[in-house]
Amino acid sequence: xxxRKYKIAVLGGTGAQGSGLALRLCAAGHDVxxxxxxxxxxxxxxxxxxxxxxxxxxxxxxxxxAAAAEIAILTVPYAVQRATVEHVLDALHGKILVDSTVPLxxxxxxxxxxxxxxxxxxxxxxxxxxxxRVVSAFQNVSAxxxxxxxxxxxxxxxxxxxxxAACGVVIGLCADMGLRGLYAGGIDNSAAAEALTSVLITIxxxxxxxGAGIRITGLAxxx
Numbered sequence: 605x606x607x608r609k610y611k612i613a614v615l616g617g618t619g620a621q622g623s624g625l626a627l628r629l630c631a632a633g634h635d636v637x638x639x640x641x642x643x644x645x646x647x648x649x650x651x652x653x654x655x656x657x658x659x660x661x662x663x664x665x666x667x668x669x670a671a672a673a674e675i676a677i678l679t680v681p682y683a684v685q686r687a688t689v690e691h692v693l694d695a696l697h698g699k700i701l702v703d704s705t706v707p708l709x710x711x712x713x714x715x716x717x718x719x720x721x722x723x724x725x726x727x728x729x730x731x732x733x734x735x736x737r738v739v740s741a742f743q744n745v746s747a748x749x750x751x752x753x754x755x756x757x758x759x760x761x762x763x764x765x766x767x768x769a770a771c772g773v774v775i776g777l778c779a780d781m782g783l784r785g786l787y788a789g790g791i792d793n794s795a796a797a798e799a800l801t802s803v804l805i806t807i808x809x810x811x812x813x814x815g816a817g818i819r820i821t822g823l824a825x826x827x
Contacts, residue, residue, distance in 0.1 A: 610777075613673035615639040615666045615680065615688060618649040621704065622679035624750025625742065625781075626650075630657040631753060632780035637662035639669030639676075656753060670695040675773070677702040677742075682709070682724060689728055697735045700770045702777075703728050703794075704742035706801040714806040716799040723795035729766065737770035739763060740794035743801050745783065757781070762788040762797040 614626045617638030630636040630653070640646035643665040650663030670676045670692040676699060680688050685705045703725040709717045719727065729738035741763045749757045761778045763785045765771040771787050778785030788797065
């Protein structure tokens with residue numbers, strides 16, 4: 605498994621999940637840049653996170669962040685997933701795109717609503733073509749726990765993708781953040797991880813606990 609330090613762009617990284625991933629990856633020694641539709645917002649968030657990580661995190665607009673990176677991690681809401689990828693697609697050729705999208709449709713976020721019964725991430729692989737190695741991961745990781753840098757995150761990450769080498773790289777990133785990445789099959793299997801998020805939201809609302817014997821997550825993700 606290839607394992608080294610990467611230049612990583614977290615697209616939509618001003619949100620809770622993106623910020624948590626950026627913080628953990630920077631602390632692990634990777635060169636991290638936060639991307640946003642608004643560069644000023646990305647710079648501001650990066651400055652705050654840099655203080656916590658005690659290492660420099662960059663900030664820029666999504667296109668510039670994607671262009672400078674070896675790996676891009678998409679952490680935007682489902683409603684803007686496709687538009688964001690289309691905006692940066694020419695900067696992703698030959699690279700790994702890690703997509704953490706879950707097709708949550710408010711207000712019924714506890715109900716599984718896969719688009720046409722298929723994976724939202726698999727649709728991005730179809731859009732991007734084979735020149736972009738799309739990997740599905742991080743759908744079920746708690747943003748709250750990621751942000752607590754002083755504490756480990758006891759969480760498994762389902763990693764799906766058609767390119768096994770790219771999946772191996774992402775599993776390595778999981779290990780760097782103290783997570784356990786598990787290869788879960790081709791990109792179409794991402795539908796299971798995406799659907800699981802709504803199930804976990806339901807469980808956590810019902811039982812008001814973190815983990816409750818389910819190691820796959822802590823508190824699912826910010827809703």
